[in-house]
Amino acid sequence: MTQTPNPALVRYITTAIPFVNAAPHLGFALEVIHADTLARFYRQRGDDVRLLAGTDENSIKNVRAAEAAGETVFDLVERNAARFQALPESLNLSYDDFIRTSVDPRHPPGVIRLWQACCERGDIYKRSYKGLYCVGCEQFYKSDELAGGRCPEHDAPLEEIEEENWFFRLSNYAEQLRDLYRQGTIKVVPHARQNEISALIERGLEDFSISRSAGRARGWGIPVPGDPGQVIYVWFDALANYITALGYGTDEALLARYWADANARDHVIGKGITRFHAVYWPAILLSAGLPLPTRILVHGYLTTEGRKISKSLGNAIEPAVYAERFGADALRYFLLRHIRTTEDGDFSLERFEKAYKSELAGQLGNLVHRTLSIIERSNAGALREPSKELVEHDTLIQHALSVEETVTAHLNAYAFDRALDAIWKLVAEANKYVADQQPWAHAKAVAAAQTADERQTAATRLNDSLYSVASTLQIIATVLTPFMPSIGAQLLQKLGLEEGNDGHRPSLTGAKIAAGEPLFPMDPVDP
Template sequence: MHDQRNTHSDCHLLTTAIPYVNAKPHIGFALEIVQADVLARAYRASGAEVYLLAGTDENSIKNVHAAEHEGVPVAGLVARNASFFESLKNQLNLSYDDFIRTSADPRHRPGAERLWAACAARGDLYKKPYRGLYCQGCEQFYKPDDLIDGRCPEHDAPLEVVEEENWFFRLSRYEDELRAIYDRRDIEILPEVRRNEILGWIDRGLEDFSVSRSTSRARGWGIPVPNDAGQVMYVWFDALANYITALGYATGDQDFEKFWSGAGAREHVIGKGIARFHAIYWPAILISAGLSLPTRIFIHGYVTVEGRKVSKSLGNTVEPAPLAAEFGSDALRYYLLRHVRPFGDGDFSRERFEQAYRSELADQLGNLTQRTLTMVVRYCGGTVPAPSGKQWRDEPMAHRALNLCRVVFDRYRRFEFDGALNEIWTVIADANREVSAKEPWRLAKLSAAGDQRATQQLHDCLFLLAVALRAVADSLAPALPDTARNLRVKIGATGRENEQSEGTAGCVVEAGAQLFPKR
């Protein structure tokens, strides 16, 4: 029976997939790591103790071929390219707690070996000769029925016939148990269409799958199969293990008990191309080893570039680091979160990215912030004025602003990042309309002429705008952390996180530089 203890209900493990390091990171992986980061920040803000894990998949034959193509040692290539993935932490302002390299981290090999031994002890590993159609890009064997016009459904490439003797995992043994797990929703899959897809795979019947490759085909690269020098672990058995080896599974560390065995939540953020491995192979391996299962798997779509799938051969790869350096990490995070559907495919183009920066970040949020703070400085000496009474709460804009954090954080936790940002931009649009409708500069002229009613209307307007900006800042924190922090500083709300909205009155603002300078 697999372990499903729940002794650390406030502890939350969140992981990304670990990408191959045969090349630098592209925009598609940036989407995934940013999505996971937003989730982690939202969970932490809600009081959970979060362990966000990222890393690199370094033991694949794909990496071996890349090194051979460049004429460099495999270890050198994976170390160099892994450093590009690690550097995303600063370039994209990520908050991950750990980063594991599967070829170099001392925690990984003994953990993978322990997992292998546990499955072997259950009688779930056996060796047999095999002949099949293999996709080098997927690191996967395919059945003829899985192909599209005889080509790989992921890479649109011909497959090679591979014949060798490998170790296999008895996946077929767990077909009924996996179906029951998904029927009970013990593992939640989002979106629902992916859950149905997984159930469809199970209903068509599960076949045992290869969990090793010949040492000769792998050029000696990879984790050796225990007691079999002629085989190395198949990259997926080895790679999936990272989720527990990083926590100290090999030695039974406290983190493994806290964030896996007894955690309140164990969640994976992955792309749709590797759903089968994470939703079928991985749970079966865990059941075999007697370990706790994931509680939820978020499956996102792909990012295309100018309508075409990202491909080195097409020369259309887009690296996230230069974009973040030019426009700021928050600008890139914003585009990926709002303009790429969380569960569907989305497209990136430089033109649309720049348009979103200008019209949505600079014009809508940036200008609102600058206009509001400049007016507070000019008309109220730099201090947010107090409202005339409680009636400001009756304004539709005030109602949305006061409920914004609750609504937005709920959407973050449901992986609805575009919806969360749409909610925030609705309040921004409300505030911009408030400026146009109330014309604070006109009220300021009347106030200067001694009109007391105009003075109070001016104060009410500027106070309400400051409340809206504060709500925007608080709601943006998981998605655009630098922008949220800068905005809180600008409206003088730093250190006032637990105050009621009325506490915005009296904040000393500073206009300073634009949040998003025009480019």
Template sequence: MNNTLYLTTTIPYVNAEPHVGFALELVQADVIARWRKAEGYKVRLQTGSDENSLKNVLAAERDGRPTAEFVGENAKRFEALQEALGIGADDFIRTSSDPRHEPAVRKLWHACQASGDLYQKTYSGLYCNGCEQFYTEADLIEGCCPEHGTKPETVRETNWFFRLSKYEDVLEKAIVSDALKIVPETKRNEVLSLIRSGLEDFSVSRSSERARGWGIPVPDDASQTIYVWFDALGNYVSALGYGTDEKQFEEYWINAGSREHVVGKGVTRFHAVYWPAILLSAGLPLPTRIHVHGYLTVDGQKIGKSNGNAISPVPLVEKYGRDAVRYYLLRHIRATEDGDFSVDRLEQAYSAELAGGVGNLAQRLLSIIAKNGIRVRPFQAPADEKSVQLTRNAVSDALEEGAFHIALAEIFGLIAYANKAVADTAPWALVKEAVNDPGDTTKADIAAETLGRLIGLVQAVATLTRPFLPDSAGTLLTWIENVANGEELAITPLFPKII
């Protein structure tokens, strides 16, 4: 079995500071990467910033600053988001400045050109600067962009086009056979419906004048700039060294067992149709899986910079801790649907589920051990082993379908099982008996064995939880290791009261 996994997030525009909507995608990808690593996969997690966009240029102009300076500053904020959220990415690529990117995009262009899939034509269409995409009248809602609610402008110019229509049949076969698996099934069906309705060739360049001279020039045609979506999609291979470091590219793309993208529903078409067609044209393997998530909303409206309702994740992390923010996004936002973000619900989840659930379970047991100086060796009773294994299998199945909320619900089911075991065995009473009768070693042995079984359950909970809540689970596992080694414990709340 080839256990090499290349996993990517999309790369966001850097026309403003990052918001919690992109944080959702980062933590989803991070959980998949951490879980697969724990299963023994060799994982490379890739993220970055999409900088060669007219949207970024226009934002810089509004701010009265040079584009390179503007995007560079915002790109640093997106990169810093990894630390804030505990993201274990292996690489962060900047498409405007990373020396790997332009050679890869140019190579990809030449490969598509060699396949006869690039040609020039004059085109007139309705263009949304926010999406950097052409729309038909039928795509619009009351004459406005379905994503941004703004009226697109009519653009007429001569561009380079890609023969997307040529790949209808092969794309359909790849998706139907799950050679290119799209989850959830609703998004798979939407993509198949789009393909079966007939694919039109799409523009892969813009006039350099309209692009304000920002971006990668079309090879041998200085009047044109490569369209941001052809450019941006290329980051998935440029970050691996396509055109610059073929050894790494061979390992993580050509020969990888899995090539997976985590994307928002608004860019499904680009990743499940355009990108695979470009790869086919270039003679490269397709992605094996595309995980599609919904939007974060506020009062039913998509969170976004253009909607004026963006919420920064950084102050949330500073107040509640990064595990709490990760938990809320993963448990209370159904990954494949839109979900309304609420600080009140975040606080409720923090108090009732984190502090009152896993935090209370750990605190009750470890405090007894620390107070009485008991040395405990964690183990799993046969019945507990079965429950733990069933939970592990259920979590793995849920993650296969991108159902992070179900995965965490399964883990919290195990926490409920552990809490019941604590209530049933009443270890505090057993310890009290042993302390009151120090001459009876049998009572001490029974107390230590009971605590060992319960701590073994907590250890299993922490291990399963670690990909989701790396900080608190890591702390808990360290405490348990200290208990097993007979070291003194200084127990503090995993999730302290919110001030």
């Protein structure tokens, strides 16, 4: 954003890596859009940001899906992973890296090294175990965690599993984890989720299984070092991606910059996997002697008709369908503003279409098109320097400048919805300003002026009123860019401007302004 930036910080931002038992759905799109918006925001401020996404491919869930489809696990994983890898194009994402855990050559050596580091610490041992297992979650549950005997996440019965596995001594780290959260070394956002984690730690932590039999996994996965009859449990494997993608166990130059020495290590995840990221993962890192994440940013679930959108529940919505019809930025806008960042939110086509027509086309789009059209007609597509009075006292420009700080504060606090609420409050004020100032009336006054003084007075009023709105649109374009990157760039282009990351706001004076086509067609058609 346009300000004198702080010295550049090094930030590492990751999404969770989803199972590839089916195509990506809108619930996961919500998460990657969250992470991408943060990455773009911090890059805009001049920070050195690395954004990682990927796919979790070494799971029994994927094995079962392949068996049900009558194909090999490799073929199923390849087909669905390709669809996840295509999301940056359809959702306008800016990944710096993408890791696939079954084929990326960086991953197995890093997972094995992490295993060995925990072994050397004395935190891995083998024993027999019997428990209730949900393949959908890839986790064991205690009976008191179930909802009527069924998985609370998938509303499905659990399997009773009895086998000999390798375990991680999570119980060794309860006191350290308790202190880390009390001291704020790791922050979970929102704080209510951190309270849940603290309560979980207080109830006592039990060691957890980190392998499964190769037979049950059909041989799919990374073999346990020295024990080929076992493969490494999906969560130990999957969580490691955050550091294997940086070269842990292979080439650690990136690891030093974006993990060991980074100012911020942020994981963006859904609420259903908070335990793994806020308890299991920090304990594994402590065991291996590695730095910890700094923040765990937890979003709610996307629902449809009140039910979580899930591949397992059969109500998944493919994001590319809506992005192709309405534009990726419009979909990003709806998910970021109308789904409250850390809460569950319901998606429907009706609500999306209403927001598109009313808020995007009707409010922002209309403001842009009518203002720039007046500038084209009345000022030959250019603005002069505004009067001193406007610069010093115009309330719209002052509000616009304050919105930059408001948006920054909300994004730093992981509150996309509040940031966009603030931007749209400014859009509403700008629309009211246009209605009150009536620049078209000033244009008529210029044409009807009888004397040079009358013409000069009317022309100054016209230029000032248009300059105020155009300057506000310039700020809107800048603060909107992390959320809606294409729309932000298009708006700056309409204003005849480009904006970089150096904190400098280009002058509107003399810029070639052109309304062009509307930012948001009022009636987008099916592709």
